Each structure stands twice: as C-alpha cells, then as structure tokens.
Amino acid sequence: MRVSIIGGTGYIGLVTGIGLAAKGHRVICADIDRLKIENIERGVLPICEEGLDALLQEAKRYGNISFTSSIHSAVIISDIVMIAVGTPEGINGETDMNQLLNALKSVAAAMDHHKTIVIKSTVPVGTNDMAATLIKKHLKSSSITFDMVSNPEFLREGSAVKDFMNPDRIVIGTCCNDAAQTMRELYRCFDCPVIVTEPRSSEMIKYACNSYLAARISFINEIAEICEKVDANIQSVIDGMKSDKRIGGHYLSPGPGFGGPCLHKDIRSLIHFGEQAGADVGMLKAVLERNEKQIESIVQYIGTILKSIKNKKVAVLGLSFKAGTSDTRNSPAITLIRKLVETNCKVSIYDPVICKIEEHLNSSVIMAQSIGEATVNADCIVVMTEWEEFFTMNLDVLYNGMRHAFIVDARNIISPDRALKAGFQYKGIGVQRSGAHLNGDHLMKRII
Ligand SMILES: NC(=O)c1ccc[n+]([C@@H]2O[C@H](COP(=O)([O-])OP(=O)(O)OC[C@H]3O[C@@H](n4cnc5c(N)ncnc54)[C@H](O)[C@@H]3O)[C@@H](O)[C@H]2O)c1
Structure with a gap:
C-alpha cells in the first residue's frame, strides 16, 4: 500500500514509516523539519533506537522508503495518510493542537482523490470528529471523499522498533467498514489481535493505558x-x-x-x-x-x-x-x-x-x-x-x-x-x- 506519514521524521513517525516500509509498504515520510530530513538522507538518524538503522537500510534496499518536506507531494501519491505530529502539553494541561491542525489543513489542501486519513498522534477524545469537519472545510472540492481513522501508538521509547514490529494489539477506531478493512490490510503482516472500535473509544484507550501505567x-x-x-x-x-x-x-x-x-x-x-x-x-x-x-x-x-x-x-x-x-x-x-x-x-x-x-x-x-x-x-x-x-x-x-x-x-x-x-x-x-x-x-x- 502507498502510505505517507505526516510528521515522518518525529519519534513515532520515523519508527512507523520505517517499520511499515520494512513490512513491504511504499512509504513516504513527510516533515516540515528539513534539517532532520537532510540528516536522515546523510545516514544520521535523529533518534537512538536499537535496530532502527538496520531496518531503514533494509527498507531502502527494497526502495520502499523516501523522505520529503513537501506534504503536498506525499499526500497526492498515497492511499493512506497517517498523521504522527506532536501533540504537546498546553499551558493549562490541555493538548496543544497546533501541529495537528496545521497538518490536517495541509493534508486537506493537497487531496485530489479518496484517502484514508489516520490519526496516530495521541489526541483528546473527539479529535477525529473535529478533524473530519476541518478537512471537509479545507478540501479543494466537496466531491473529494475520505475516511477518518484513529490508530493510537503504544510503542515504548527504548524498545521502539521491537514494540512497533511486535505490538501487543493494534487499535483501529473508525465507523466506516471500508476504512477498517483498509487498516486490517495495512497491518496484515503484524501478528497480533486487532481491536476495531469507534474513534472516541480508540482515542480514550490510549489515555487510559498511559494513565494506568503512570498510576502504577x-x-x-x-x-x-x-x-x-x-x-x-x-x-x-x-x-x-x-x-x-x-x-x-x-x-x-x-x-x-x-x-x-x-x-x-x-x-x-x-x-x-x-x-x-x-x-x-x-x-x-x-x-x-x-x-x-x-x-x-x-x-x-x-x-x-x-x-x-x-x-x-x-x-x-x-x-x-x-x-x-x-x-x-x-x-x-x-x-x-x-x-x-x-x-x-x-x-x-x-x-x-x-x-x-x-x-x-x-x-x-x-x-x-x-x-x-x-x-x-x-x-x-x-x-x-x-x-x-x-x-x-x-x-x-x-x-x-x-x-x-x-x-x-x-x-x-x-x-x-x-x-x-x-x-x-x-x-x-x-x-x-x-x-x-x-x-x-x-x-x-x-x-x-
Ligand atoms: N514518543 C513516544 O514515545 C510516543 C509513544 C506513543 C505515542 N506518541 C504520540 O505520537 C505523537 C508524536 O510524538 P513524537 O514523540 O513522535 O513527537 P516528535 O516531536 O518527535 O515528532 C513530531 C514531528 O512532527 C513534525 N511536524 C510538526 N508539525 C508538522 C506539520 N504540520 N507537517 C508535517 N510535520 C510536522 C515535527 O517536525 C516532528 O518531526 C504525539 O501525539 C505523541 O503523544 C508518542
């Protein structure tokens, strides 16, 4: 499948992009940080994770991965657009949604035919609904269709590659059967249970897991x-x-x-x-x-x-x-x-x-x-x-x-x-x- 990762040189974006490319998908990692892209292309990874460099070399050998600072060109050529931008803490503890909102607007502006848009970033409950409204507003034409999917990530830093390649489960949040099927296809080579639910529960699963771990x-x-x-x-x-x-x-x-x-x-x-x-x-x-x-x-x-x-x-x-x-x-x-x-x-x-x-x-x-x-x-x-x-x-x-x-x-x-x-x-x-x-x-x- 052709997949673009928006925020594709960030911690999650890079591991996800490289991991999916190693599983045989054609991945393009798009990011606004040109310096990180230049460094990755020179062989300098922005993060230190065991096995990541080897996996990148493997994906490159098969010609399955590329990097770009043009969100537009990445979106145009992909079936699945996965958003993995940062969702940092705002001043009062709320999630700062700026990176996500900018990414959604760039994606919408670039779309010229049907896409499955996946939010991998950790986002407050209700964000997928909000994202669908925002994308509709910024589409070039109201005839362009898309499906929204929530797909939170559970990997741990320090064992990111191992966790991504061997997840305990994959959570897919969507109300659309076709989108759920597309996501099952994307993760076909991953040997783990797939939990399909609606977007709000999917978004909440991520928060419930992290809070529980912190509580322990x-x-x-x-x-x-x-x-x-x-x-x-x-x-x-x-x-x-x-x-x-x-x-x-x-x-x-x-x-x-x-x-x-x-x-x-x-x-x-x-x-x-x-x-x-x-x-x-x-x-x-x-x-x-x-x-x-x-x-x-x-x-x-x-x-x-x-x-x-x-x-x-x-x-x-x-x-x-x-x-x-x-x-x-x-x-x-x-x-x-x-x-x-x-x-x-x-x-x-x-x-x-x-x-x-x-x-x-x-x-x-x-x-x-x-x-x-x-x-x-x-x-x-x-x-x-x-x-x-x-x-x-x-x-x-x-x-x-x-x-x-x-x-x-x-x-x-x-x-x-x-x-x-x-x-x-x-x-x-x-x-x-x-x-x-x-x-x-x-x-x-x-x-x-
Ligand atoms: N780091 C983790 O261990 C981890 C684990 C699970 C989930 N998450 C979640 O994943 C998301 C990403 O986290 P991260 O640690 O990878 O963040 P990060 O800061 O490492 O990466 C974010 C990337 O997004 C890029 N970016 C920002 N705005 C952009 C835009 N408009 N278009 C394209 N690229 C843009 C940035 O340049 C950066 O490279 C967050 O929601 C986080 O909560 C992180």
Missing part, C-alpha cells in the same frame, strides 16, 4: 516510601506482588518518577478534558502529585547528606528519561539538574548516548565523557537512568577519585552491599539508608 509508577513509589519508613523491603514486596498473575511486574520499579514525552502530558490532557466533561479526576491528579514529590525528595536527601548543596559537586549519571533512548523530554534527570543548579550546586553529567544539554543549562554544568570524568572530585553520585553501564561501574576506582563518597541510586540498580564495601554511603528509593535490605540479587534478575 506513582503507586509503587508511594509503597516504597512507606517501606522505607516501616522498615520493610521494597524489593521483596515487589517480588511478592508481581508473582500474582492479576498484577504482574511491569511498571513496578521505584525510581525518580515517570518522565518522557508522553505520560505526564497525556495525564494532564486527560485531567483537562475529563474535568471539562464534568468527570471526577481526583485519582489522576494524585498520580501527578506523587510523581512530583519524587524529585523533591531526592534533592532534599542530597541536601541532608551534604549539609549544604551550595558549591558542592554532584555527578548526575544518566540524562535520558529511561535507558535505551536519547530522549530527554520531561526527563526527571533534567528536572533534578535544574533544581541543583538553582541552588548553586556544581553539576557534572555523564550519559552514554547524550553529549549535549538544553542551551540555558549549558553554562552551569559540565558534560563529561565518562563516568570517571563526571565523578572526579564529586561529593555525591546520583544515578538517574538505568543504563547498563551504571549497573557494573567500578565503585572502588570511583571512590578514590571522589571528595565525599555518597551514592543516591534513584533506580535501585547498584547493589548496596557493593557500594558499602567500596566505602560509599548508599541510598536507594525505598531502601533504608544503610541499604541493608537489598543484597543485589534482584539486579541480576533484571539484567538477565
């Missing part, structure tokens, strides 16, 4: 805090919970709170449109409040152990919001760094895949090239991302280079025994200050 993270962070206060072992509690088939183990790792481009803004959006519709959204608000407390408590703890943070050096290990991605959007590490910089703390940073930080923080921090460089003369290490390199870092060597030997392990990935043996004072999330509860076995399980 906030829940386990709260349980971790209680464990710490009542002297229970958070890892034993998680082990006991996850072996219950009704619960499972996903999204039950205590940490610095959820970040990334989606969870926070999607809950804020759900709260916004849920409240506008007159629903009680108290639980969703509590999930966000709990999340914000996580970084506060890490900053407070650093302040307590270092007596005063001013002029102390803190080495932050990990910038991305999770391992396996270079995405720093809404990363807890960036929030932490901002707070530390505000208190005149010296901050050095190391991340295995990121060597630049937001411009306004640039003059206040040092970007190191290695763990050793980041931690030398530091007073405290804070582990913010669960990169594999940090699981096994040589603590004896780091200890010798540091001014004070404190580790705040916001991912619970370092064995407290190992840290204590190397001479560090250790603090994990939901772990007693001595770290006495964790013996490191759970880490091995995670690595395996």
Whole structure:
C-alpha cells in the first residue's frame, strides 16, 4: 500500500514509516523539519533506537522508503495518510493542537482523490470528529471523499522498533467498514489481535493505558516510601506482588518518577478534558502529585547528606528519561539538574548516548565523557537512568577519585552491599539508608 506519514521524521513517525516500509509498504515520510530530513538522507538518524538503522537500510534496499518536506507531494501519491505530529502539553494541561491542525489543513489542501486519513498522534477524545469537519472545510472540492481513522501508538521509547514490529494489539477506531478493512490490510503482516472500535473509544484507550501505567509508577513509589519508613523491603514486596498473575511486574520499579514525552502530558490532557466533561479526576491528579514529590525528595536527601548543596559537586549519571533512548523530554534527570543548579550546586553529567544539554543549562554544568570524568572530585553520585553501564561501574576506582563518597541510586540498580564495601554511603528509593535490605540479587534478575 502507498502510505505517507505526516510528521515522518518525529519519534513515532520515523519508527512507523520505517517499520511499515520494512513490512513491504511504499512509504513516504513527510516533515516540515528539513534539517532532520537532510540528516536522515546523510545516514544520521535523529533518534537512538536499537535496530532502527538496520531496518531503514533494509527498507531502502527494497526502495520502499523516501523522505520529503513537501506534504503536498506525499499526500497526492498515497492511499493512506497517517498523521504522527506532536501533540504537546498546553499551558493549562490541555493538548496543544497546533501541529495537528496545521497538518490536517495541509493534508486537506493537497487531496485530489479518496484517502484514508489516520490519526496516530495521541489526541483528546473527539479529535477525529473535529478533524473530519476541518478537512471537509479545507478540501479543494466537496466531491473529494475520505475516511477518518484513529490508530493510537503504544510503542515504548527504548524498545521502539521491537514494540512497533511486535505490538501487543493494534487499535483501529473508525465507523466506516471500508476504512477498517483498509487498516486490517495495512497491518496484515503484524501478528497480533486487532481491536476495531469507534474513534472516541480508540482515542480514550490510549489515555487510559498511559494513565494506568503512570498510576502504577506513582503507586509503587508511594509503597516504597512507606517501606522505607516501616522498615520493610521494597524489593521483596515487589517480588511478592508481581508473582500474582492479576498484577504482574511491569511498571513496578521505584525510581525518580515517570518522565518522557508522553505520560505526564497525556495525564494532564486527560485531567483537562475529563474535568471539562464534568468527570471526577481526583485519582489522576494524585498520580501527578506523587510523581512530583519524587524529585523533591531526592534533592532534599542530597541536601541532608551534604549539609549544604551550595558549591558542592554532584555527578548526575544518566540524562535520558529511561535507558535505551536519547530522549530527554520531561526527563526527571533534567528536572533534578535544574533544581541543583538553582541552588548553586556544581553539576557534572555523564550519559552514554547524550553529549549535549538544553542551551540555558549549558553554562552551569559540565558534560563529561565518562563516568570517571563526571565523578572526579564529586561529593555525591546520583544515578538517574538505568543504563547498563551504571549497573557494573567500578565503585572502588570511583571512590578514590571522589571528595565525599555518597551514592543516591534513584533506580535501585547498584547493589548496596557493593557500594558499602567500596566505602560509599548508599541510598536507594525505598531502601533504608544503610541499604541493608537489598543484597543485589534482584539486579541480576533484571539484567538477565
Ligand atoms: N514518543 C513516544 O514515545 C510516543 C509513544 C506513543 C505515542 N506518541 C504520540 O505520537 C505523537 C508524536 O510524538 P513524537 O514523540 O513522535 O513527537 P516528535 O516531536 O518527535 O515528532 C513530531 C514531528 O512532527 C513534525 N511536524 C510538526 N508539525 C508538522 C506539520 N504540520 N507537517 C508535517 N510535520 C510536522 C515535527 O517536525 C516532528 O518531526 C504525539 O501525539 C505523541 O503523544 C508518542
């Protein structure tokens, strides 16, 4: 099938475009960001995702993928137009629809015959209906027909290619049987259940999933805090919970709170449109409040152990919001760094895949090239991302280079025994200050 992806060099657009091309479709990725297109054509991908480059090379070999900054030319030659532009957070938590509205207008203006228009972006409930009205208004001729489909994406950054190519399910929201059939055909080579529903439920499924995942993270962070206060072992509690088939183990790792481009803004959006519709959204608000407390408590703890943070050096290990991605959007590490910089703390940073930080923080921090460089003369290490390199870092060597030997392990990935043996004072999330509860076995399980 001939498919154009609008927003085709964005995180979701690029993975979707490359994935569909690798499955044999003729894909054209259209984006207003010319620089990203030039870079991709030179072989430089804008995102770091395992397997993406190899899949792109495969799609190119079959001549199945191309890139353009002309939305018009992409739309004209395709049967399916898939929109994957950004839907960021607006000032009051509402979804900022500007990218989507512009994309819909460009698509409508370019259409000269029937198209299936698919919204892959995460959009508030009712957007597909609104989009149909907008497109009709901007068509060159009222005789041009189209079908609207909602098709939310569930891939996770860090395993984007694997998730896209092997989804748990595909959700298709449309009231039109022909459009549902077109979408089934598009995803014919994907081995998973296909759920066909009407657009509003499809749009809501995405918000319900993301809010539920965020709720699990906030829940386990709260349980971790209680464990710490009542002297229970958070890892034993998680082990006991996850072996219950009704619960499972996903999204039950205590940490610095959820970040990334989606969870926070999607809950804020759900709260916004849920409240506008007159629903009680108290639980969703509590999930966000709990999340914000996580970084506060890490900053407070650093302040307590270092007596005063001013002029102390803190080495932050990990910038991305999770391992396996270079995405720093809404990363807890960036929030932490901002707070530390505000208190005149010296901050050095190391991340295995990121060597630049937001411009306004640039003059206040040092970007190191290695763990050793980041931690030398530091007073405290804070582990913010669960990169594999940090699981096994040589603590004896780091200890010798540091001014004070404190580790705040916001991912619970370092064995407290190992840290204590190397001479560090250790603090994990939901772990007693001595770290006495964790013996490191759970880490091995995670690595395996
Ligand atoms: N990133 C994720 O993990 C993830 C997962 C599931 C769903 N989503 C959803 O997918 C959507 C896209 O997210 P993303 O992370 O890929 O965003 P992104 O910012 O990485 O990509 C958006 C792309 O759209 C392009 N764009 C903006 N306006 C355009 C226009 N008018 N015409 C053509 N291109 C235009 C931008 O240049 C950019 O390349 C969002 O709704 C997001 O909530 C994201």
